[in-house]
Amino acid sequence: MTNPILSMNQATIKYADLKETLDTLTAAGYRSVGLWREPVEAVGLDTAVRMVADSGLKVSTMCRGGFFTMPEGPARRASIDDNRKLIEETAAFGCKVLVLVVGGLPEGSKDLIGARERVADALCELEQDALDAGVTLAIEPLHPMYCTDRACVSTLGQALDLAAPLDPKAVGVTVDTFHIFWDPQVLDSIARAGREGRIATYQVCDYRTPFEKDVLLSRHYMGEGVIDFKSLTEAVAATGWRGDIECEIFNQAVWDTPFAEVAAKVSDAFDREVAPYWPEH
DSSP states (O other): OOOTTEEEEGGGGTTOOHHHHHHHHHHTTOOEEEEEHHHHHHHOHHHHHHHHHHHTOEEEEEEEEEOOOSOSSHHHHHHHHHHHHHHHHHHHTTOOEEEEEOBOOOTTOOOHHHHHHHHHHHHHHHHHHHHHHTOEEEEOOOOGGGTTTTBSOOSHHHHHHHHTTSOTTTEEEEEEHHHHTTOTTHHHHHHHHHHTTOEEEEEEOEEOSSOOSSGGGOEEOTTSSSOOHHHHHHHHHHTTOOOOEEEOOOOHHHHTSOHHHHHHHHHHHHHHHTGGGSTTO
């Protein structure tokens, strides 16, 4: 039986369409799913909402908003408007968490500080939209190797500093083991996130080297790499946060594996590497 607190992010079975995702997870005994916008939009929002409701699965997160580090102009306005649309789509599923990958350096720029300032400005613009929808914008710090192309926010501390001026109901953080395990301040930052009411989602997968040729696809099943899930999981649990724990893996070999087999492997890895350190177990 799949652990009731385990959710699987749809990206882990990337080639599954929405129906295949829902069928795979319900057959495997999952109770929650993390959705991506592309498979949702492929069938249309209303149809997707109905399909998810019929499946009986909860939606733990929606992925992904963000990508608003460009200078002011039409592209930035389009990005802000797109994030407003995503907030509404997230709320339509009864989901409370929209994960944000904030964006890297605009083309031709070397100004990381300026990029981070524009992230702060975007969050201020979107705060009221998030509050009105009952959705938390979950800033996801990404490993520093992605700081120029995907996320100029690399640590939980940076994410918390960006969130600090804003309502915790509107802006929180994503605690993703792959991205933050290396940070010498990670345990203190998790504790701070708990004190400030900022933890929106806890995501798990493993990290190992050498990297895949495409470093974006270097995530692994829990237990296949070097991450200490005990310390991180206990730190999140100690904050009092209680939500679905989501497994998100980007890896070509995993994507090429039959969906049901992936669902079973994720469940087994979670039971070995994460569940023993969660209070209910």
